[in-house]
Amino acid sequence: MDKIIQLTRELGKALQQDDRYIAYGLAKQVNDEDTELQSEITRFDELRAEMRTAMSSENPDFDKINAIDKETKALYQKIMSNPHMIVFNATQKALEELVSNMNQIITMCANGKDPETCEISQGCSGNCSACGGCG
Secondary structure (H helix, E strand, O other): OOHHHHHHHHHHHHHHHOHHHHHHHHHHHHHHHOHHHHHHHHHHHHHHHHHHHHHOOOOOOHHHHHHHHHHHHHHHHHHHOOHHHHHHHHHHHHHHHHHHHHHHHHHHHHOOOOOOOOOOOOOOOOOHHHOOOOO
16 A cells, blocks of 8 residues: 555544544534434524525515525524534534644645644635645
């Protein structure tokens, strides 16, 4: 097997042992087991589908669209204020930051930077040439 690929697999194993990865997995499991939260998420998805249908109608019913929009926004706020969702979002953000930092280092190294001294950028500088990628 290619040495770089093998080292990447080792990096993947290390990532999965990191506290941020473990915390994210646990938070995801708690969210998945929260039946009320899952019902709210399902209803939110249904409302979004209803909104798309209502808005694409030949003769849109703006009262219905406004009612769906109001319900969607209220439900979104309820979902996002759920304590399990708050923890999930925080752990997801921490994991995404870790992976982004890893990507930045790999990208900088691929562009010839010294792996020991390349600096991780926190946030977007607007200069895409030195970036590990958005998202």
